[in-house]
Amino acid sequence: MSDEDRDRVPSFPGSGKEVVLPRLGASVADTHAHLDMLEDPAASLQRAALADVGLVCSIVDLTEEPEYTLGELSTWLGRAGRMLGAELAGAIKPPDVRLIAGVHPHNARLYDDAMHDALASLARHDERVVGLGELGLDFHYDYSPRDDQRSAFRRQLGLAAELGLPVTVHLREAHEEGLTILAEEGVPSAGCIIHCFTEGPQMAERFLALSPAVMISFAGPVTFGKAEQIREAVKAVPLDRLLVETDSPFLAPAPYRGEPNEPRFVTVTAARVAEVLGVETSDLARQTTDNARRLFIAGREDET
16 A cells, blocks of 8 residues: 555545545654544554554543443454554554543543542553543533532642653633642643643743643644634744644544544644644654653653
8 A cells, every 4th residue: 555545545424525644754643532432443543553643642531431442442453453454464553552541621520539549540550541631621611510620620630640640631711720720739740731722822831831741732723724823832832842632533633624533633733733833744743752652651661
């Protein structure tokens, strides 16, 4: 299969759209995906491998059937590997998949002592879990009372510090209070990702100033036509503190906005971020992958 064939995969039935992915020149990491929400996680991982996505971090919410991802991940990877083997004689392997476990602010009303203990146990005993999240505040939907969101956010930050794990933080219409809580509780020394960043450069600088352990991750919205403030925020983030992600199946990048997102589309976001920064796509891919592996993998491997 040629590179051109790999990049042109009609995968939106009925839409008539043909996917054309950029070739970055290096492997890239998708630091935030929801594999359990994809129609066919195994096929998505196979397509990610063909797009040279080498690492995928998938969210596991303990209130939303976590056993699905925990039990099926090895099956998804095995099937993706078999599909790749049939096409490419095993020349390309499925991405390395790691898990980030926690309770989303939407579900914070369910975060009680039993849930806290279950999260601690999972993080301690499942080596695939490399971080806690996504945790934080969502004042746009307010699916959980705000006091419950604040409590769950603080308790999970404390647990991350106790376990020596990084956190992935979700903030929507709550960045000011998120800054305050992170300052009060302390940024976990293992790292903190402000995921799917959609604010401007001044807010990015304020998060970065909290701690050298803070990283900022950009998703599909950085490619949207009217997202100049997000692109300005990209310029405020040092390369060694920058990550890219999909948040799939949500927020597919332009020109696929409105279609189901999946990990391979991180290449589109990475290419746009590289363009904004005026760097080679291969350098951007390598740096953000190094950042992700340093954050999620290096410390865990040192412990074993």
